[in-house]
Amino acid sequence: MFGNQIKIKLKREFFERKTLVVARELLGKYLIHRIGTKIISGMITETEAYHGFRDLASHASRGRTKRTEIMFGPAGHAYIYLIYGMYYCLNVVTEREEYPAAVLIRGVEIDQKSNLKNKNFKSKIKIDGPGKLTRHFQIDKNLNGIDVTASRELWIEDRGLRIPSRSIKRTPRIGIDYAGPYKDKKWRFILKP
DNA sequence: CAAGAGATCATCT
């Protein structure tokens, strides 16, 4: 049986809000990638917000280009790009059209079942880092631009978890030392273990 | 443990 677990695909309105709110509220939601009959899923534990024209850490601060176009588009679409020649990063676009913003999904926790001598063990495994995450989820450029609120391939679910604010940590974002006054903004959200 | 470097390429100058 499937039990009575709530599973609600996040709608566009969820992503049309302020980027910092979306980044905060994505913690505890479930990222799902379906490849044929195979499902890869995990609970989101770490995000970062990139928003506005001035945020020097955001690709969009360099202007509207072919690559960043998607960040200026409607909320709920995936923004996926290649970084350092070998890793993909998965973002979801937020806020209104024409305002460039997205949330980078940096970490998830997955359930892993291992079978050892006829005994089933369930364990949680953490995947830290956007590059490792996309590698695990088998996400690449082919999914760039996809509408995560309509897709049956890639989406995000609410399974009814409420995350209290005391279990959330905020820190500056990673890998953006060049971002001047924006490098110290606490726009990274982490679900404490 | 911390620090440094290499991998590797789409995107922008």
Next chain:
DNA sequence: GATGATCTCTTGA
């Protein structure tokens, strides 16, 4: 031609 919203491995204290 330079660089980056990263990761992994190596070196050295």
